[in-house]
Amino acid sequence: MRDRRSAAARTAVDAAELGRRLREGDRTAAPAALNAIEDRSQAGRDRARALLHEISPAALGGEARAHLIGVTGPPGAGKSSLLSALVAAWRERGRSVAVLAVDPSSRRSGGALLGDRARIEHDPRDDGVLIRSTAAGSRLGGLAPPTREAVQVLAPAYEVVVVETVGVGQSETDVAEVCDTVAVVVQPGSGDVLQFLKAGIMEIPDVLVITKGDLGDVARRARRDLASALRALGARETPVVTVSSIPPPTGIDELVQALDAHRGVVDVKAARTSARRLAALAEFATEHGESGLRALGGRREALLLLEAQDAGLEVPRLVEALERAARQDG
Amino acid sequence: MSDAGGGRATRLEERDRPWVMRTYAGHSTARESNALYRKNLEKGQTGLSVAFDLPTQTGYDPDDELSRGEVGKVGVSIAHKGDMHTLLDGIPLDEMNTSMTINATAAWLLALYMTVAEENDVPVERLQGTTQNDIIKEFLSRGTYAFPPGPSMRLIADMIAFTVDAVPKWNPINICSYHLQEAGATPVQEIAYALSTAQAVLDAVRPQVDDETFPRVFGRMSFFVNAGIRFIEEHAKLRAMGQLWRELGRERYGVDDERFLRFRYGVQVNSLGLTESQPENNVIRIVLEALAVAMGRDARARAIQLPAWNEALGLPRPWDQQWSLRIQQILALETDILEYPDIFEGSNVMEGLVAELVEGAREEMAVVAEHGGAVEAVDYMKTQLVESHRARLAKIESGEQTVVGQNAFTTTEPSPLQQGEDGGILTVDPNVERDQIEAVRHWREQRDEPAVRAALDELRGAAEDDGVNVMPATLAAARAGATTGEWAGTLREVFGEYRAPTGVDSAAGADDAALEEVREKVERVSEALGRRLKVLVGKPGLDGHSNGAEQIALRARDAGMDVVYEGIRLTPSRIAATAVQEGVHVVGLSILSGSHRELIPEVLRELREAGADVPVVVGGIIPAADAEWLREAGVARVYTPKDFELTKSIDDIVDLVAERHGAAAAA
Ligand SMILES: Nc1nc2c(ncn2[C@@H]2O[C@H](COP(=O)(O)OP(=O)(O)OP(=O)(O)O)[C@@H](O)[C@H]2O)c(=O)[nH]1
Ligand SMILES: [Mg+2]
Numbered sequence: 001m002r003d004r005r006s007a008a009a010r011t012a013v014d015a016a017e018l019g020r021r022l023r024e025g026d027r028t029a030a031p032a033a034l035n036a037i038e039d040r041s042q043a044g045r046d047r048a049r050a051l052l053h054e055i056s057p058a059a060l061g062g063e064a065r066a067h068l069i070g071v072t073g074p075p076g077a078g079k080s081s082l083l084s085a086l087v088a089a090w091r092e093r094g095r096s097v098a099v100l101a102v103d104p105s106s107r108r109s110g111g112a113l114l115g116d117r118a119r120i121e122h123d124p125r126d127d128g129v130l131i132r133s134t135a136a137g138s139r140l141g142g143l144a145p146p147t148r149e150a151v152q153v154l155a156p157a158y159e160v161v162v163v164e165t166v167g168v169g170q171s172e173t174d175v176a177e178v179c180d181t182v183a184v185v186v187q188p189g190s191g192d193v194l195q196f197l198k199a200g201i202m203e204i205p206d207v208l209v210i211t212k213g214d215l216g217d218v219a220r221r222a223r224r225d226l227a228s229a230l231r232a233l234g235a236r237e238t239p240v241v242t243v244s245s246i247p248p249p250t251g252i253d254e255l256v257q258a259l260d261a262h263r264g265v266v267d268v269k270a271a272r273t274s275a276r277r278l279a280a281l282a283e284f285a286t287e288h289g290e291s292g293l294r295a296l297g298g299r300r301e302a303l304l305l306l307e308a309q310d311a312g313l314e315v316p317r318l319v320e321a322l323e324r325a326a327r328q329d330g
Numbered sequence: 331m332s333d334a335g336g337g338r339a340t341r342l343e344e345r346d347r348p349w350v351m352r353t354y355a356g357h358s359t360a361r362e363s364n365a366l367y368r369k370n371l372e373k374g375q376t377g378l379s380v381a382f383d384l385p386t387q388t389g390y391d392p393d394d395e396l397s398r399g400e401v402g403k404v405g406v407s408i409a410h411k412g413d414m415h416t417l418l419d420g421i422p423l424d425e426m427n428t429s430m431t432i433n434a435t436a437a438w439l440l441a442l443y444m445t446v447a448e449e450n451d452v453p454v455e456r457l458q459g460t461t462q463n464d465i466i467k468e469f470l471s472r473g474t475y476a477f478p479p480g481p482s483m484r485l486i487a488d489m490i491a492f493t494v495d496a497v498p499k500w501n502p503i504n505i506c507s508y509h510l511q512e513a514g515a516t517p518v519q520e521i522a523y524a525l526s527t528a529q530a531v532l533d534a535v536r537p538q539v540d541d542e543t544f545p546r547v548f549g550r551m552s553f554f555v556n557a558g559i560r561f562i563e564e565h566a567k568l569r570a571m572g573q574l575w576r577e578l579g580r581e582r583y584g585v586d587d588e589r590f591l592r593f594r595y596g597v598q599v600n601s602l603g604l605t606e607s608q609p610e611n612n613v614i615r616i617v618l619e620a621l622a623v624a625m626g627r628d629a630r631a632r633a634i635q636l637p638a639w640n641e642a643l644g645l646p647r648p649w650d651q652q653w654s655l656r657i658q659q660i661l662a663l664e665t666d667i668l669e670y671p672d673i674f675e676g677s678n679v680m681e682g683l684v685a686e687l688v689e690g691a692r693e694e695m696a697v698v699a700e701h702g703g704a705v706e707a708v709d710y711m712k713t714q715l716v717e718s719h720r721a722r723l724a725k726i727e728s729g730e731q732t733v734v735g736q737n738a739f740t741t742t743e744p745s746p747l748q749q750g751e752d753g754g755i756l757t758v759d760p761n762v763e764r765d766q767i768e769a770v771r772h773w774r775e776q777r778d779e780p781a782v783r784a785a786l787d788e789l790r791g792a793a794e795d796d797g798v799n800v801m802p803a804t805l806a807a808a809r810a811g812a813t814t815g816e817w818a819g820t821l822r823e824v825f826g827e828y829r830a831p832t833g834v835d836s837a838a839g840a841d842d843a844a845l846e847e848v849r850e851k852v853e854r855v856s857e858a859l860g861r862r863l864k865v866l867v868g869k870p871g872l873d874g875h876s877n878g879a880e881q882i883a884l885r886a887r888d889a890g891m892d893v894v895y896e897g898i899r900l901t902p903s904r905i906a907a908t909a910v911q912e913g914v915h916v917v918g919l920s921i922l923s924g925s926h927r928e929l930i931p932e933v934l935r936e937l938r939e940a941g942a943d944v945p946v947v948v949g950g951i952i953p954a955a956d957a958e959w960l961r962e963a964g965v966a967r968v969y970t971p972k973d974f975e976l977t978k979s980i981d982d983i984v985d986l987v988a989e990r991h992g993a994a995a996a997a
Contacts, residue, residue: 035913039860107839109849110862111887115835117908118896121827124904130911135862135892246478247826 015047019054022157027096030130030157037149038134048149049316055156056314063272064155066098067263070175072165073185074192075104078211079164080119081245082185085252086162087122087129093256095159096128100150102143103135104166111135116164130158136165143174145286148279149315151178169196172205177278180271181262183207183255186226188218197229204235206262213244213251269311277306280318287319288326295326338671345669348376348662349624350427350633353651354598356381356406358762360416363406366648367421375655377427378459379635380417381405382439384872384923387474388899389435389818392766396901399928400872401763404645405431409770410813414442415449423452428459429504429596429633434476436463436502437489437801438817441808444497448809460501460552460596463489466527467506469708469830470715471513473874473898476818479705481793481825483534485800490531491538492801494547503531504554504596507571511556512602513877514719517567517687522694523704523711524553525574530704532583538799548579549590555631558600559615561622565674566683568595568622568629573688596633597623606642606951606971608735608742609754613639617657624661626680628672634658642971643748644755644953645924712833716880720840723881727975728842736974753953758924770813777811785810786820793824832897834880840888848981851997852890855984858993859915863984864892866914868905870933873923874898878949882918885976889984902929906936909944915987917942921950926960934964945990947983949973966990 015036021029036047057063071079083099090097101116114133122129134147147163154161163179165171176182184205186193196202208226213219223242230238239258243251281302285293296302302322309321353370356363367378382405385397391409392401401407408414423446432439440461444454465482468475475482486503493502507515507524515523528551535547553571557564572593579585599619604612616636623631636654638646662668674680701707725731732738748754785807792803800821807817856862867883869876876898883895894912896904909917919933930948937946948960949969957968966986969979988997 031910031913035861038913041857041860044860107887109839109841109888110853110890112892113834113883113887114892114894114912115832117894117912118829118832121829124901124907132911132913133892133894246480 015050019051033153038146052314057312066155066161068179070179070182072171077185077187080116084121085245085249089252097160098130098154098158099162101133101164145283181206185209188222208240210242213242273311279315284322350377351658352377352379352635354379358402360413379429383407389476391815399925414446424456436461441804445808458499463503464506467509471509477825478828487534488799490535501552506554508554508556513715518690521691526698526704545585545590548585553595555595557619557622564622569684570687597631598635601637605736626674647756709831716833716837781810844977849890854996855988858996864914866917867895869898870929875922879920902932902936906940909942910940917946919948
């Protein structure tokens, strides 16, 4: 009995220690912190709570410094190759970068082949770059809670945190819940993004990127089509950047600037507060399912309840608030 | 073939001349390989087949970080023209027919060969031989590429356009279906992907030469084919390839000169099917496979090289290679196969088989064409190969396909062939690497440095300009004394680097009862671990033979694990960084080049330094003595070709993880 308590106490200390190191910008703590966040056992959940507490806005004295960027688009659009070039560009500017690559495949076996990492060239000896692959798993739609928490864990220790997800029509909404800036990546000659934009199925992203600019005419045509669709939607301000990720890379500096510009105008505090609330909701729904949500009076009610909480509360505390309310109502 | 009676002649008036007989050989230094070649020629070999080491094949000097453990290992190390001089010392270049297994750096090695000829006053017009130079199959199977697809195809086109007049007897390219079969291709896939590759190459060269020259370009294209154990079907495959090739020449390229339309090919018979268990049986397999390419006159190989009986155990010794040469000599000189016209002419069975393959290949070629041709279809073809290979392995695992001595009739006497002091294989002197590093440094010190710099600048300029053929600048660099790493490094700066698709991302899932069981275990262990069991499958070093790694990665995924697989050519530091960043529970390393003794301890050290406390397992061609040695060095498990039941190995790995991570109860 005593043994077990001391073990639990030790993990709490470990987690708090990891959190403290992250808060101080110690990047070597990041992999272990990510392992802790992904751990769904009860002990693991306790560790995650202790960790997140250490990097809450209250502990940090404000929102984490990172620029949180979502990069999303159809399969094979060139997202990972683009990240290869972007990572290099950010490193040249002295910014540390973490990439969370989310694999969409959902298989009966439960396993996944995580292949994005292979496409993101970087110097393995450079500790300013971290890449972590995760499987979206069986969860349909939406980012899994561990991914949302992973973003929060990395935000104090890296200057740029990127989430790469696959899809069109829903994936940009998901990453928008988590990130400050959303870049949708389109390859020339594929009409789905254009159609989705026109039909209003897809929200207008903060930045549109056309990849494979080296293909020439098709890339120019894609750019024209997207620009005119944006005009028709009254969003002519949305930057459209054409890039080429294969050597010699082009358009990358322009894209870095477009992303920076958006970061300059976004209300970071509001974005992060909302991200935490939505993460709490996702976590609650994962733990307690539909019936849990019903006990709260539905998603909308749950969100209202969250909005009534202090803006600086970390996710586990928000989840606790939901659980308390569910117990009272149910 | 005249026959007074008007019917078909039964015998040739004159016995056919034998094919060119070669042995794929070379290791360590140029000096040792030269001695080996001279000896092989004395034994009756009629051509040379040069095996280069992986640094030479991928364009790195012996002193490069990536070359560690690989120098002189699977072939000879050639870093500059001095090495090439030594390699060819005393060999009459105007008479010799030399085949070089060289691809990404083919332009460079040909330039070195030409330079040696020039400096020995042999006119380059007289040079005969072949540079393999087929980059698409490197992306698909063999892994010794250096540059991205676009620039790689340009190098090939430049070489072909250059040699057609300057070295007219040279085969500048040998389109390889060989390695496609090694990667799991069915006969139809082998035919279709090889011919689609040939088409992509011809399309790339066409704009560079005039209409009069083009038929000669077509005529210089040759193939390098595989032959497996189903030797009747394999023979039909070669006839089918000949038929489709002729068709392609006539219809797509308007070639009508018969001389240029002939399907010319060399062969190495199958290595994939050679077993580690009861390895002596492999000799019989090799003989039968050789029959496939020797017995029918209308589709007979022009050059043959046979693997050695012990390839699944390690590197063959000269004696092992001699045995394979003797097989060829007995076939050609003792049997009667060279005395008859084509023995299958008029056979309904053969014609039927050929027709089936032709039809299948046409359909598959159309699919490749829909993807935009072979270059664009690399992803597609790779995925198809991974799937075929998996289907093949599954049949062997389930016993549906019999492999004598491996999944059937496994009771055996101990093999006396393996009982010598060397365990029946060749070990390369570990000092070779150190010596070669010193030698290349010395070479750089004594040469005319400004001349080398100027030549490399010119090379850079040529590479940057699509309108300039890179061969003249490459030759100038070779003459000036530049090194292999400098030539390739200059081009890498201009062309960029590349990682080929792994083909596993989109491969379909598999299932059976055994896998189902392992899957449940994975679920239990994952539950106990708190998160899904995650494995890193890594290929350290320059070795590009990725099929083992790919199959393990797929099987692990189908067993329910999260699998991180980054493809080939990873440095130990990259593997360690990935293991840490990804938070994996176990690291699996695959290595077939024989450099495990150098690379594995390095990976273990990097992992320790990075603070990754995870078990490491190793799979590959690993002699028993080395396996023991690796376990002592800290490797948790060693798997060799004997462990052909992948699901079993995966199950074993799950137990290992459970044990090491304190989740044993769950397993
Ligand atoms: N020509 C050209 N090809 C590119 C470029 N960027 C990517 N590609 C190719 O496009 C294919 C897909 O690239 P990835 O970067 O893996 O695309 P992705 O969007 O991350 O793919 P998923 O993660 O599988 O959805 C690869 O074959 C790349 O080589 C580019 O700028 N130009
Ligand atoms: Mg990707």
